[in-house]
Amino acid sequence: MKKLSLHSKNLILVSFIALGLVFFSFTFAQTTSSDSQETATEEQITLALNDLSDIYGKPVENVKKAREICNSEQFIVRCAEIGKLHNLYKKEKLSQVNTILEQIKGEISAKLSQCTTAECFLDVAKQLSQKILEKNPQLATQLDLTVKKVEEKREVIEAAKEIGVELKACRTMDPNKASVDLLRACVRLSNDDRVGKFISNEFRNANSLNSTLTLRDALDKKEFICGDNTIEGCGKFCLKEVGSIPPVCREITEKFFGPEGMQKLESAHQKVNKVKSEMLKKNKLTPAPIKLPLDCAQNRVVCPDVESVTECPVGQVRYLVRSSPCCQYYSCKPNDDRLNPEAACIRSGGSWDGTTCTMVNNTDQAVRCRQDGGIWNDMRCQMPNSQQQ
Incomplete structure (x- = not known):
């Protein structure tokens, strides 16, 4: 391309x-x-x-x-x-x-x-x-x-x-920077009989030019996503990939340049892969190893000795401060049920499905009420400061 x-x-x-x-x-x-x-x-x-x-x-x-x-x-x-x-x-x-x-x-x-x-x-x-x-x-x-x-x-x-x-x-x-309109106007000028005698046959027979201009229009309009979406960037993207030709490159070539263009793309891609393969052999290079998830236990990862709470007092919730692949660090903050309906539902003994809180049973609610220091009475939890839940 x-x-x-x-x-x-x-x-x-x-x-x-x-x-x-x-x-x-x-x-x-x-x-x-x-x-x-x-x-x-x-x-x-x-x-x-x-x-x-x-x-x-x-x-x-x-x-x-x-x-x-x-x-x-x-x-x-x-x-x-x-x-x-x-x-x-x-x-x-x-x-x-x-x-x-x-x-x-x-x-x-x-x-x-x-x-x-x-x-x-x-x-x-x-x-x-x-x-x-x-x-x-x-x-x-x-x-x-x-x-x-x-x-x-x-x-x-x-x-x-x-x-x-x-x-x-x-x-x-x-x-490479001229507008599509200017390029097309220059092509029209070159095809004029009065001008043609001064232009080489090689240029006059360059049938791929109009296809290239049409492709540039399509890339500008984001009809295809190919490299950086410029003609040159798309060409580099299609030739740099190791292995098979990216599907978008095949689609573009078939649509704008036909069977002949596809043959040229495949030939160029094969040459690029061959050169890369020869360079790897010559320099005894191997592809970079694939990074697998870290096995924390097997590698005996020890987390830094920093303060990280495991439980929070009544009226506060535990939240993640920062984390790494093997270590998580928590702290406590006041629980604002208005901003966290899931926490409020669970604290009240309910079951949260993402949008709705379903109460499980009165026993669970009574237990939670007493854990919070309240008095369970007639389906209500009476707190010492007279606030009701």
Whole structure:
């Protein structure tokens, strides 16, 4: 179950990040991958991250974050300049970067710095593509930066508007935390013919995604109780159990993912059990022993020597103060029959069934009356202080 949901949702993010690159990837995303200098040192990367932090306004502590920033159009030029400054490009890639930066200088650079919408970036990209096409048609084709390609990406923006979702939202969302509505909107966008050409077939054929979203709805509504009732928590719960698969996991898988999903769950569960079994053998571990009830007499448990009454004076009752598996400690307190009808019934010689007091016989009542210091007379117990019972 976990693999199904994570796989599908992560594909959304990867696909839309790739789709959102209006220009081309000569930014930091490339300087830290196959296009970077093979001899680039850790020191070079650190210096580049420091420079990027300065222009970004916040600390950029790792390459992953740098890729995200440099894949934003507003930082594309500065990231390229940082890559050049710290010799992060291979020789062949450097010539492309120089050509692009040369064309961006001036009017295009000014427009680019002022852009705040996808439409604006597309207009600038179209203008840039025309300039590069005139100067170096081969490079424009290599970078997929032709007027036709720009217009195709404009159609993507229009499709997003029609569906009611921003492309940026699909690119930057956290698939594990995004709302179900946003996830579904991004799925609809990916299935649009204008967008589909930019999305991998692997993502478009991820049929389990809608089932995952429906399951998340059901977990949110507490229709099933599975782990912590999140997609990930439920997946962990279903795979961590040793022995058989929990019934709720089978029920969920059959309902939302069908026979194929059940096969994957059973396969994953078998692998988990196998790994746990091998770890136990390798480390010579045994399951924790089951704790049985303590036999107080056999183990000769001696209770601490503390005051614990066995009988209470007339008018008081014995009550449990504290206890342990083998020892109980009692004390006395005034008997308030109004709060304890069971005690009052029993004290009067009756039989308590939980709700009703049934008097047994007059003899028992008379005995109890005399024990309390009273005088039994004509079905009544006359106490010395003239109170009657």
